[in-house]
Amino acid sequence: MKLKFTKMHGAGNDFVVIDAISQQIDLTPAQWKQLGDRRFGVGADQMLVVEKPTQPGCDFRYRIFNSDGGEVEQCGNGARAFAKFVSQKGLTDKRSISVETMAGIIAPRLEDNGNVTVDMGAPVLEPARVPFDADGLDGVAEGRDTLWPLVLELGGDKETVLVSVVSMGNPHAVQLVGDVDTAPVELTGPLIEHHPRFPRRVNAGFMQLLNRQHIRLRVFERGVGETLACGTGTCAAVVAGIRRGLLDSPVTVDARGGQLAIAWAGEGQPVYLTGPAVTVYEGEIEI
Numbered sequence: 001m002k003l004k005f006t007k008m009h010g011a012g013n014d015f016v017v018i019d020a021i022s023q024q025i026d027l028t029p030a031q032w033k034q035l036g037d038r039r040f041g042v043g044a045d046q047m048l049v050v051e052k053p054t055q056p057g058c059d060f061r062y063r064i065f066n067s068d069g070g071e072v073e074q075c076g077n078g079a080r081a082f083a084k085f086v087s088q089k090g091l092t093d094k095r096s097i098s099v100e101t102m103a104g105i106i107a108p109r110l111e112d113n114g115n116v117t118v119d120m121g122a123p124v125l126e127p128a129r130v131p132f133d134a135d136g137l138d139g140v141a142e143g144r145d146t147l148w149p150l151v152l153e154l155g156g157d158k159e160t161v162l163v164s165v166v167s168m169g170n171p172h173a174v175q176l177v178g179d180v181d182t183a184p185v186e187l188t189g190p191l192i193e194h195h196p197r198f199p200r201r202v203n204a205g206f207m208q209l210l211n212r213q214h215i216r217l218r219v220f221e222r223g224v225g226e227t228l229a230c231g232t233g234t235c236a237a238v239v240a241g242i243r244r245g246l247l248d249s250p251v252t253v254d255a256r257g258g259q260l261a262i263a264w265a266g267e268g269q270p271v272y273l274t275g276p277a278v279t280v281y282e283g284e285i286e287i
């Protein structure tokens with residue numbers, strides 16, 4: 001089948017965005033993987049699908065596929081691209097929309113300066129709901145957060161890293177590092193992603209504090225590998241930093257692909273993610 005798509009990015013986290021309202025789409029995981037492949041397909045970190053809503057009060061349904069072909073619950077940078085896409089394509093004339101995802105309803109709003117702010121909903125902080133299996137583990141209390149020890153097998157050696165676990169609809173494990181440039185993201189990222197304590201795998205965040213309102217962040221994403229930015233990872237890192245007593249809202253986050261901003265008023269409150277969303281080109285692929 002021929003599929004029309006738009007290539008977009010949000011701070012370098014790149015997407016193939018597909019209008020499934022005007023096109024009939026029923027792809028297998030292998031086809032999603034091919035679309036995301038940078039040699040055999042278009043190439044992207046995630047494929048984003050725009051559908052009609054199934055829930056009353058929502059404007060659209062938003063589906064997300066990682067480049068490994070797996071469907072996932074949430075994508076923050078993608079939510080900004082999604083909002084720009086439906087506006088640019090004339091699928092809505094609203095500047096604030098309500099979008100149904102596998103992880104609940106989110107609300108992106110187009111800003112006058114071209115950025116998009118997304119109400120990502122409240123973070124989930126109970127380990128079992130992340131999901132993280134904390135059975136028999138001793139956590140270390142810090143502020144209102146608990147740091148969990150993860151034992152990683154590195155060759156013949158074992159290394160323990162302390163992580164905060166947060167769900168933004170999708171699971172995140174965030175650790176503090178002295179310098180993101182020298183952090184072992186490629187080495188330990190895959191081990192954290194597949195750690196048996198995370199039954200649905202996990203996105204691994206590496207956060208460096210610059211001051212109480214400014215961090216640097218790298219994320220090794222589940223189902224993708226390291227990306228140039230991760231919106232939900234950014235939300236999770238700031239939530240973890242605020243709960244640990246290390247950060248104050250609002251927080252500026254430097255990712256390798258650009259800058260994002262997070263505001264969070266605390267437990268039970270939604271996390272607001274602000275940043276760019278850019279259209280790169282339009283295309284058509286035979287799949």
Ligand SMILES: N[C@@H](CCC[C@H](N)C(=O)O)C(=O)O
Pocket residue numbers: 013045046066072073074075076077078170171203221222223224227229230231232233
């Ligand atoms: N890039 C994303 C997150 C996409 C999903 C993630 N890889 C997962 O598997 O949970 C973002 O901007 O949030």
